[in-house]
Amino acid sequence: MTNNHEYVHGYSERENQRLIDQATTLTELLHNDTKYPPGTVVLEAGCGVGAQTITLVKNSPKANFICVDISEKSLKEAQCRVESAGFCNAKFQKADLFHLPFEDNFFDHIFVCFVLEHLKKPLDVLLSLKKKLKPGGSITVIEGDHGSAYFYPDSRYARQAIQCLIDLQAEKGGDSLIGRRMYPLMCEAGFNNVSVSPRMVYVDSSKPEYVEGFTKNTFTAMVEGVGEEAIGAELMDTMEWEKGISDLYRTAEKDGTFCYTFFKAVAYK
């Protein structure tokens, strides 16, 4: 990891499990229109522990994936996950997205998910990726936007806790509101035919798998993860924080609801 382009999220077991829960719950919503033709070479940039890789290789079994990440530990876990599921169309390689060890114009397609929001210079990554993409090739980028979260029952404390996460990520140079910026960013990077589609997750108790997989284990777990930091930085006191988190869990009860929007951009070189 280089200092300039520091990755501002964590590698804890809990964070890894959260990424898996998120990917499993959101597979259909985020991946249903991503299929790569046989024989094409696809870069998955920032594959992490392989939470998305497993769906990519399954949905495009005859495409060849090269999955890179800066964390060797995550790459090993990703490789294990994909191989033990019986897929052999992905290779894993340690690489820094800012210094990719491939020739220019090498990849037919590029896929990036939940990476840009954690980087200080998302535009620079897009420019670096664009160099490695063949003319006419596609890039798909999926990001969240924490400002898109709303829920019932509403709670000032829950909103404040989410804002802590947004502020702490911004302090480290990340942007957890990047979803709404996808169109201008992709255009600024010089991609053509940019199209961005919002993918809204709406959860109520008629969808118990989303209540568990998204409201509790993905979103609330993510907010909960910055508790110590938020209290330490005196953004909220302990009682306010605990009320915020318990109000987020409250939205997962029988009469609660939760909404969040991801943004999926597809563009071409």
Ligand SMILES: C[S@@+](CC[C@H](N)C(=O)[O-])C[C@H]1O[C@@H](n2cnc3c(N)ncnc32)[C@H](O)[C@@H]1O
């Ligand atoms: C939040 S994780 C997302 C992982 C995966 N795409 C997913 O959706 O589950 C972000 C990943 O980006 C990787 N990353 C951050 N900066 C990077 C860089 N400069 N080069 C390569 N990978 C990087 C991190 O190591 C981490 O695994």
